[in-house]
Amino acid sequence: MDVPTDIPIRVDLYSDTITRPTLAMREYMCQAEVGDEQLGEDPTVNRLQDMVAELLGKEAALYLPSGTMCNQIAFCVHCQPGDEVIMDKTAHPLHYEGGGPTPLKGILIRTVDGERGVYSARQVEEALRERSRYNPRSRAISIEQTSNMGGGKCWPLETIREVCEVAHAHGMATHMDGARLLNAVVATGISAKAYAASLDSLWLDLSKGLGAPVGGVLAGSKAFIEEAWRYKQLLGGAMRQAGIIAAAGIYALEHHVERLAEDHENAKLLAQGLAEVPGIRIRPQDVETNIVFFDVTETGMTTQQFIDRARYEHGVRFSKMNGRVRAITHLDVTRQDIEQAIQAARTIVETPHTTMRKQDRAAFQQAY
Structure with a gap:
């Protein structure tokens, strides 16, 4: 047309x-102290990662160029080729990430039909593959907070705990696509740390409502983040003097959440x-x-x-x-x-x- x-x-x-960075955010970025991020020498990137790890109650965090990369790296760390990740049929990694898990590592996606993007522990149980050399291995679950295609619906805390309990009982990893996690935090009054407690990995997006121009931060255990760094390197994600853009994330977390x-x-x-x-x-x-x-x-x-x-x-x-x-x-x-x-x-x-x-x-x- x-x-x-x-x-x-x-x-x-x-x-x-x-969303565009505010003038105050831009000024803060201009003053950022920087170093080689790949060598762990950028103090602003390090501070941002520490802030997010503390916010989410995790041991470590990793600054990445995008939320999509956060999801894909998490799946790569948790899964081996032929493994399956369970998620809602409306989930972002299924529809808007280029089919990434399959070409990147041969990971499959198994969907469940939740209510506005939120599924139940029972649906996880029903989706689990029987242990067999013929079947893909059910290896991880992924939840999206808030649910985009679900109209910004917040996952209830108790539902998160229930689905994670089932997943862990079956030896599966639990991951949260936290693109709008802080929207859920503000809407419900439940802390990010409480939402994250049952999860093995999750991330925050800095470039949506928080107003930063780029980036997401993936969090988990120290061992998880060490392996995540390997995939960040593999995918070309080292960013050198990234403190200039990481500073926007710090400013956003300090000024744009409430x-x-x-x-x-x-x-x-x-x-x-x-x-x-x-x-x-x-x-x-x-x-x-x-x-x-x-x-x-x-x-x-x-x-x-x-x-x-x-x-x-x-x-x-x-x-x-x-x-x-x-x-x-x-x-x-x-x-x-x-x-x-x-x-x-x-x-x-x-x-x-x-x-x-x-x-x-x-x-x-x-x-x-």
Whole structure:
């Protein structure tokens, strides 16, 4: 579809991954003390790793370029070729990490059908492979906190403990994709250390709601992190004077965690406003953190039509996931932005395409 590109994005709800570092964070990064990270000589990287290890109650931590690398390295450490990792059918490593476990180490994924990304101990028991030379070996479980495709749903602490208990009873490793773990911490009041207690490995993402420009930190036992370093090296992840970017993570952990509550409030406000727009289907009570999903099929538009009209008529950018419209609030989104997004949705639903600018209308006519 050939669409005009001269309409600026005024409200960006595409994802919290587009959050920009604040001026104060940038200034802090400029002052960071640095050294060779690969040799363990970057004091800022070392401090960040120690902070995360303490936060999560683990022996050690490792700074990595991305959350995807955190997941993939964890699976590589826990599993051997032919082993299987159990996770929900909506999990990020299954859908959005390039099928990494299989080409990287011959690791298989076995899915369970949880409720909005959260599965039960009983489902783990049912998914376990019988010990046999013919079967893949059930070697690890992975949980995603919060569940992205589950609309930001928080895994209950007791459920985490139960699934980990079953996994450990069968000699399996337990891992958490903690991309939005601190959103769950802020939303529930449960500490990150409590969430992490039953897990053998987990990581924090610094580049989503926390506002850092890059990176995640993987944590676990000293032996786990030593082996993780081997895979970091294998994957080309040594970063030299990485303190400049690690400093952003330190600043984020010191200044941007409690403010995640603002994102949650804005997400609830958005959900409540959208629920009042005719034809939009949404359950505001499902919004626990900063992710909002809604259905627009009853408006007579497709999901993509709604997204395109929001972007090119009103400068409001949403994303599409699993056939629905997704909005994620973050550091760069204000209450006023939310009100503007709600009004844009209402106008789109109530106004025919003929009100669009001439060049926009021509593009839509060509596409639809």
